[in-house]
Amino acid sequence: MTSPLPAAVLWDMDGTLVDTEPYWMAAETPLVERFGGTWTHEDGLAMVGMGLEDAARVLQGAGVRLEVDEIVAHLTDEVMRRLREDGVPFRPGARELLRELREQGVPTALVTMSMSRMARVITELIDFDAFDLVIGGDDVTHAKPHPAPYLQACAALGVDPADTVAFEDSLTGTASAIAAGTVTVGIPHMVPLDGVGAHELWPTLDGRTVADVADVLARVRQEVDA
Known part of the structure; x- marks a missing residue:
C-alpha cells in the first residue's frame, strides 16, 4: 500500500537545497x-x-x-x-526530489534564515516553479532554532505541522523544525546531526523519491499513534 503524501514539504536552503x-x-x-x-x-x-x-x-x-x-x-x-x-550549487538529489514533489502536487515552502531577497534570487534561477512559499530570515520575528519560521510556513500554507516533512542540515534548523512539530529529516552536511532528535537522518537526498518522503511521514505517524 502506498503511503499518503505529506500535506507539504518544507525545505531549508543553505546546505540543504543548495551548497552555499x-x-x-x-x-x-x-x-x-x-x-x-x-x-x-x-x-x-x-x-x-x-x-x-x-x-x-x-x-x-x-x-x-x-x-x-x-x-x-x-x-x-x-x-x-x-x-x-x-551559478546555483544544488546539493545532490535536491533539485530532482523537489521537481518530483512538484510534479505530484505536493505543496513546498523554502524556510531559510538567509534574507528573502537572496532566497528569491535562488528560486528564480530554478528552471521550474519550485515553491509555493518563500520565508526568509527577515520575514520572521524569531530566527531558528525558534519554531516560528516553520510554524509561519505551515500557517501560510494552511497545513498542520504534523502532516508535513521538513528537510534540514544544521543543528539550529533541525531544532526549529522539530520544535514546530514537523516530521524532520536531517541531511548532515557541514556539521553532524546525531543525537539532535531528527526523526530520520539521510546521508544525502541523492536517489531519494517522493515515496521515501511519504514513508517517513507514515512511520512517524504510526509511532505517535502507538
Whole structure:
C-alpha cells in the first residue's frame, strides 16, 4: 500500500537545497580580518544555520566594527555575487526530489534564515516553479532554532505541522523544525546531526523519491499513534 503524501514539504536552503555554506564562510573570513581579527574554519562551522542577525552579533564579538544590518547586507551581497558568478550549487538529489514533489502536487515552502531577497534570487534561477512559499530570515520575528519560521510556513500554507516533512542540515534548523512539530529529516552536511532528535537522518537526498518522503511521514505517524 502506498503511503499518503505529506500535506507539504518544507525545505531549508543553505546546505540543504543548495551548497552555499562555503560561500558564507568565505565571506566571513575577510570581513573579520579587515578589522584585525582572526576567523577559523571552526568559527564558521559554529555559525551554520544561525539567523543572520545572530551571526552578525557573533562577528561583532570577533571585532567587526559595523552595525548588525550592515554586516547582514555585506554577507548577503557577497554570497549573491558568488551565486551570480558561479551559478546555483544544488546539493545532490535536491533539485530532482523537489521537481518530483512538484510534479505530484505536493505543496513546498523554502524556510531559510538567509534574507528573502537572496532566497528569491535562488528560486528564480530554478528552471521550474519550485515553491509555493518563500520565508526568509527577515520575514520572521524569531530566527531558528525558534519554531516560528516553520510554524509561519505551515500557517501560510494552511497545513498542520504534523502532516508535513521538513528537510534540514544544521543543528539550529533541525531544532526549529522539530520544535514546530514537523516530521524532520536531517541531511548532515557541514556539521553532524546525531543525537539532535531528527526523526530520520539521510546521508544525502541523492536517489531519494517522493515515496521515501511519504514513508517517513507514515512511520512517524504510526509511532505517535502507538
